[in-house]
Amino acid sequence: GNSVTQMEGPVTLSEEAFLTINCTYTATGYPSLFWYVQYPGEGLQLLLKATKADDKGSNKGFEATYRKETTSFHLEKGSVQVSDSAVYFCALDTNTGNQFYFGTGTSLTVIP
Amino acid sequence: GAVVSQHPSWVICKSGTSVKIECRSLDFQATTMFWYRQFPKQSLMLMATSNEGSKATYEQGVEKDKFLINHASLTLSTLTVTSAHPEDSSFYICSARGVGQGTEKLFFGSGTQLSVL
Numbered sequence: 001g002n003s004v005t006q007m008e009g010p011v012t013l014s015e016e017a018f019l020t021i022n023c024t025y026t027a028t029g030y031p032s033l034f035w036y037v038q039y040p041g042e043g044l045q046l047l048l049k050a051t052k053a054d055d056k057g058s059n060k061g062f063e064a065t066y067r068k069e070t071t072s073f074h075l076e077k078g079s080v081q082v083s084d085s086a087v088y089f090c091a092l093d094t095n096t097g098n099q100f101y102f103g104t105g106t107s108l109t110v111i112p
Numbered sequence: 113g114a115v116v117s118q119h120p121s122w123v124i125c126k127s128g129t130s131v132k133i134e135c136r137s138l139d140f141q142a143t144t145m146f147w148y149r150q151f152p153k154q155s156l157m158l159m160a161t162s163n164e165g166s167k168a169t170y171e172q173g174v175e176k177d178k179f180l181i182n183h184a185s186l187t188l189s190t191l192t193v194t195s196a197h198p199e200d201s202s203f204y205i206c207s208a209r210g211v212g213q214g215t216e217k218l219f220f221g222s223g224t225q226l227s228v229l
Contacts, residue, residue, distance in 0.1 A: 044220035100146060102156035
């Protein structure tokens with residue numbers, strides 16, 4: 001079946017540290033992959049996406065590359081800020097019939 | 113930008129009662145709405161997909177008679193947890209996809225924390 005496995009948190013980093021949050025997926029066909037972010041007290045917001053293999057999604061300094069060979073879509077940022085503190089969700093759209101799946105979410109706290 | 117309003121944000125109810133959660137798209141028409149459930153430290157689990165004017169499509173293992181979904185208009189979908197029990201306590205979140213928009217135009221509500229006593 002379809003699923004998303006995401007690195008467990010919580011993750012605590014110092015400001016300007018390098019961030020990686022791992023995400024791997026299982027899917028049939030050709031899914032699209034997403035990272036969503038949820039800031040405290042808010043709803044989920046799309047952070048970045050990639051719709052086919054080798055695509056790189058990027059936004060606000062975050063990047064993730066769709067790797068079909070390793071079925072991965074790891075989120076990275078070279079230098080995190082306190083304002084990046086949030087919960088990050090990896091997600092998959094099967095592109096067949098409105099099926100959308102999320103990972104467990106990874107809580108990130110960035111300390112000054 | 114587009115906004116999805118979900119309420120209540122938190123509800124406490126007695127076992128055996130029913131609870132209705134509303135999900136509204138405020139400035140766009142939502143042809144498709146999704147309902148998710150999240151247990152602590154677990155994935156958002158897709159419960160059902162609803163298209164305006166038609167019956168909801170439930171994921172395997174989700175009880176249709178327990179979780180009633182109504183998508184009566186292009187701006188409103190409701191999830192009713194019928195005869196709620198403590199095991200139904202969870203975080204429920206909706207999302208909405210607008211007319212002619214791809215997945216990147218999927219907007220989320222802020223979620224509803226349901227606690228059943």
